[in-house]
Amino acid sequence: MLFTRLKQVGKYGSLTLFVGGSAYFLQKNDWEMSTVGVARFGRAAFTAASIVVDYRWSLRNLESGSEEYNTMLSTVHERSAIKLKNMCCKNGGAFIKVGQHLGTLDYLLPKEYVKTLRVLHNDAPQSSVSELAQVFKEDLGKDIDEVFVSFDSKPLGTASLAQVHKAVTKDGEILAVKIQHPRVKAHSYVDIRTMEFLIHRVAWVFPDFQYVWLAEETKKNLPKELDFMKEGEHCERAAKMFSHFDFLKVPKVYWDYSSERVLTMEYCEGGKVDDKDYMTKHNINVNEVSRDLGKLYSEMIFVNGYVHCDPHPGNVLVNKVNNHTQIVLLDHGLYQTLTDDFRINYCNLWMSLIQADLKGVEKFSKNLGVGKLYPLFACMLTARTWESVTSGIEKTEVTDKENQELKDNVATYFNEISQVLNSIPRQMLLIMKTNDVLRGIEASLQTRANASSFINMSKCCTRALGNYKLKQSDGWFQSMSVHFDTRWQLLRIQLYEFLLWVNSSVIFNWLWRKPSVSFS
Template identity: 40%
Template sequence: MTIFSFRRVATLCVLTAGTGLAFQASNSNSNSLDVEEKFRTTIHGFRRSSRAISTISLIVLDYKYSLYGVVANSEEYRLKLSEVHLRSAKRLLKLCQVNKGFYVKAGQFAASLRQTPNEYSSILSSLQDQAVPCPFKDIKDVIISNLGSDISTMFLSLDEQPIAAASIAQVHRAILKSNQEVAIKVQYPGLMQHVKIDTTVMSFLSRTISWLFPDYRFEWLASEFEKTILLELDFLQEARNAERTAENFKNNNLVKIPRVYWEFTTRQVLTMEFCEGHKVDDIEFMKQSGIDPSKVAKALVEVFAEMVFVHGFLHGDPHPGNILVSLDNLNGFTLVLLDHGIYKQLDEEFRLHYCQLWKAMITLDTNKILQLGEWFGVPKYSKYFPLIFTGRSFDSTSALGMGMSYEERRNLKQELKLLKMEDISSFMESLPSDFLAVLRTDGLLRSITRKLGVPQRLRILTYAKFALHGSSPKLNPATDPIVKVAYFRLKTSLSYLHLRLFLVGAEALSSFQKFMNFTCSLCRRYYHAMKSMHRCFHSRRYLRLLAFGRTYNTCFST
């Protein structure tokens, strides 16, 4: 590492520490905290910032030193890069575990992104179940200060032991005076102050890392996370999201959104209907209850496909803890959607273009994919869209959902070797924020359906079906003419049927080509085997004649 780089790293440490302290000082005039609390928050924030600075600086130095002088894209480079990824992921995991709160949420966010290296996602995914509950006394104070009444005047009972604890809040079971069983989500005290500090430090760190290493640009990641965390801290917004989603799925008997109790809901306290259930990836529970996991997966994919392609209003954190499977006498099961804090309102133009992209990827309409890549701002990388979403290369001849042939994988591997970190950073930075949200949700959904043992083909075909539905004009059966509604529904159904027939034809052609290739290969092997046997036969015959001739000559010569 050059002296200039060392100076840059030193500057990073000093300036970031100064940023954390300056931010604390700028918040010291707040009337909401007493002097002692301000002092504690300042010291605590400085410690958290210092840990973040030292950890990130160590990671930066590790990357710089370990990869210095190694030929890029070589086998040695890839091995060393993987080793540094693993060491860095473990350091970040420790940082998240010690700093807690915002850092745990940031680690979960990074682990959920499909573009995150496997070493990071596998290590940081353990943060999903590592939240430590806050003492009930502190939680009780938050409830009283927000709802303005004593616990006994609002609830018949309130369990002191939380039923769930996450990175920003924990949930307690309670019974209202009306005998309604509810779940109360309570934000951790002082969290908003810490988040303001931590987001400032993270933003500064991401900009400085980009300055140190121009190929590693992560400002987009910090910016996206800052937007989501600030929205998630507003429980009133979460309540509105829940009610809007309930309205969107009011005609779907397989989906349940817990009811919001507005009189017991504020920015820091959310009271909702209590719903029994098990995590959506609890296969053992499903087997014991006689529920088919594939049906659960199908219903889950349909719900999120409808969110993306039809409503354009997307739940941004669908990990297994936020989706429950509840027993239902009518349908067998019901999906209960929890935690509506992170939602993405997709731009209408983006939604329509995304529907078109899926139709193009299913039929491998390369011209349309390239055209849409221009619109999404990534013309150079649009050929990778089919690979990202459907597992097929841009010019694949394989059947949908069946992966790629050996030759296709080999060619793609050679092509991907030429990509640099700069290309990945450029790709992610150029994508619209809506695309990033869809990518993240799709990645989380894939991991769940994979665990439930559902083939990729089901997810792809479901997406295609709802992409066609989302491309049609939005009509309201209650207000629009019945004939018009029926016409567009029929048109959508016929379009989907046409698409399925196209896929059947393409798959039949692919199977026929594979059969012909296999037959030709078998014939070639048979031909070469017979040719070899023929040569061998003639060779042996020649040797026998030669031996006979020698014997004959010997006999007559004597």
């Protein structure tokens, strides 16, 4: 026992001494060392050490699970989240990107972190027009004034990696020009290594801290997001792949004015997808928007296995075109391509969840590596309590009480949640982030998933499973059998959808209401 305690103190002390030295160096040299990453490393190291010390010191001698422990834990969560947010704002670039990611994990992180880090979507630092003009000139070999007759100084939007400005060409075309912040790419390698190092050190001090996946995902995905030529390719591929959705608008890419750090696109107007007041003002049906967004992402995930993974409100606009609601999908920098094995297993899991097939939920969850924690995984995936999962998520309405219970349980099951996130396939991580962002939009619009949402998911899962079985079928007879079975399943879903519509229609209620009879 004594040896274990000394070992823990040694680990804790060595981390504190190391990052403490880095922090002191930062305070003395920030102004001249920031270009080589020492300042940002020192600031991040100091923040990590400060958070570790706060948890260790504040929770000492408190019994885990007691009311006093939980109250203090919430307080430390909040203090730590503020420190993390301030550090991300000062370091910028990749740090803000990771902070924004954490701010979307509503049902996966303690609410204090989510609430505090969510503001990073609105607080990204701005670059001056002169700095952006330099990036434009370096990449395209021309001054902005040579290409555009006007270039708005006020950005349309500012993000962690870039900002977007409205511009007009000499031919009168109105475009949106996305230009990377000057030093983001240069700093990205050091920043990724810094996060990777510190997360591993925290995991060394706190063995229950299993968020190493965050560093691994950042290391893999950030370089992709920093290549705007790749983003342009994603943009065009998505436009072609989902062209059958008449409600979807993907901006056209102007390749002549694009490079690795500059992406020029068609300018699209609209309000943010979570702006209910904007939709009311422009006579846009929030339920239609929520339904169409659900259709789009069900198609992406279950059928195509090609998923836009950053649908936060700033990247999804809505407007009215010819009396039809249009959804504009922006920022195509981060896509997840799903393997067939993963996608089909995920389809089967969702079909089991919708049908309240608990044996199926257990089987397909375990296929994804969560083992005995499959009930927790089901709750994380659906954002519903286990009681709702076993009763049927399609049949039970989401209540404020259930939402609050879920958020409270994040702190209670923090270690188990981190264990699940560390064990599932890496493809699942971005899918879960995407699910949480979409749920946040639904919450803002007050259109949480209902029977209609699950019908759309069921249709996509049925089509995906049918297509997969067709590829595996051997011979004409087997192919026809699969085709017939898929069509029959889709027909059953459509009949169920029709019955739901009839049951909720005004005509049905009028025909079946009890007549008022008077004998007077």
